[in-house]
Amino acid sequence: MEHIYLDNAATTPMAKPVIDAMTTQMAEDFGNASSTHWFGRQAHTVLDDAHQVMANSIHAKPTEIVFTSGATEANNTAITQTAHARAALGKHIITTAIEHPSVLKPLAALEQEGFTVTYLPVDENGVISLADFDAALDDQTILVTIMMGNNEVGSVMPIAAIAERLADHQAWLHVDATQAYGLLEFDVHALGIDLLSVSAHKLNGPKGIGFLYRREGLNFPPFLKGGEQEMKRRAGTENIPAIAGFAAAVKLITPQEKADRQAKYYGLKQQLMQDLAISGVDFKVNGQVALDNLNHVFNIWLPGCSTYAMQTNLDLAGFAVSGGSACTAGSLEPSHVLTAMFGKESPRIGESLRISFGKDTTALDISKLATAIAKISTRLLAKHAG
Structure with a gap:
C-alpha cells in the first residue's frame, strides 16, 4: 500500500545532504570538540562553521548561537533561567494561551514558585490582540514569551509590534520560532528579539538538535550544569554529527x-x-x-x-x-x-x-x-x- x-x-524526513553530512562526520570525525589535539580541532571547526551558518540564517552573531538538544530545551532554558535571574526586577510573565507545551509547562512550574503568568487569549484566527497585550504589560513584567507561528493552525503572531512595545521596557522577548524558522525570513536584531528557539527536525534536519539565540549582553546561568561547552552557556559534549546535519539543512533553505x-x-x-x-x-x-x-x-x-x-x-x-x-x-x-x-x-x-x-x-x-x-x-x- x-x-x-x-x-x-x-x-x-531528513534531506539527503543532511544524511550525507552526518554520515561523513560519524565515519571520519569522531573527536571531542573540547579536545585540543588534531581530532578535537577538526570537530571544533565543524562546530564553529555551524555557529556561523545558524547566525547568518537569522542575521545574528555566531557568539549568540547556543546549540541545544532541540527547541524544548531551548524554551525551558530561556524561560526558566530568565525568570530566576531576573526575579528581583519582577515576577510577571506574559505569554499566549496557544503556546507549545514546552513553553506552557515551564511557565506552570514557575507559577508554583510564585511567578504570575498572563495567558493572552486569541481570536478565531488564532492571533492575540495587541490591546490585550498592552493591558497586560506592567512594570513587574520581566519576560514575554510568544511563538512566532502556531504549530496547529499556522497563525502568525505580531512579533514586530510586540518588540516595538518592549523597546524601552525591562522585559526580555523570547520567541519560539520552531515552526516559522525555515519558512519565514526574519532578522532578530532588526526585530528586537532577545531570545529565540529553533529545532532542526522541523526543516528536514535531524532530531535531537536545535539552538537558542541569546542576544549578546543577556546574562543568566546555564540551564544544564557541567562542562564549559558552548562558551560556558550549555554543558555537555557537542553532538557534532547532528550539528553538521543541522547546518546542512539550514543551507538548503x-x-x-x-x-x-x-x-x-x-x-x-x-x-x-x-x-x-x-x-x-x-x-x-x-x-x-x-x-x-x-x-x-x-x-x-x-x-x-x-x-x-x-x-x-x-x-x-x-x-x-x-x-x-x-x-x-x-x-x-x-x-x-x-x-x-x-x-x-x-x-x-x-x-x-x-x-x-x-x-x-x-x-x-x-x-x-x-x-x-x-x-x-x-x-x-x-x-x-x-
Missing part, C-alpha cells in the same frame, strides 16, 4: 527557498479546499487561509466526524495526518489551541484534523487525500446517522 506523509509539522515553499504550500491549501468542495465534503477551516501565515499547516473541521475515527481511517488508507500537536498525541485532553480559539464546548475540538505539507508533498498527494477524506467522511456520517 502507498503511504503518503502529511504530518510535517510534527517532524520532517535560502530566502528564495522559503518564499517558494510558502507559495507552494498556499497553493496546496487552495487545491485541497477546492477538491473537498467538489467532492461534497462539509468542512470549515480552523484559523485563516492567508499568504502570510505558516502555510505548511492546514487545520480543518469535519462536522460529525470524530478526529480519532478520521485519523485512524486515514492511517489505514495510507495517509499520515494529525489531530493536533504530536507532543500531546498520547493525551486524552482536547487541543488547547482549538479550545482557546473556539471555546471548550465547540464541536471543532473533537472533529478536526491537522494536515501539514512538506517539501516533497505533491498535488497528486492532495488529490488522493481529498478523495480519501470524502469516502471516509461519507461512511462515518452514514454510520452516525444510522
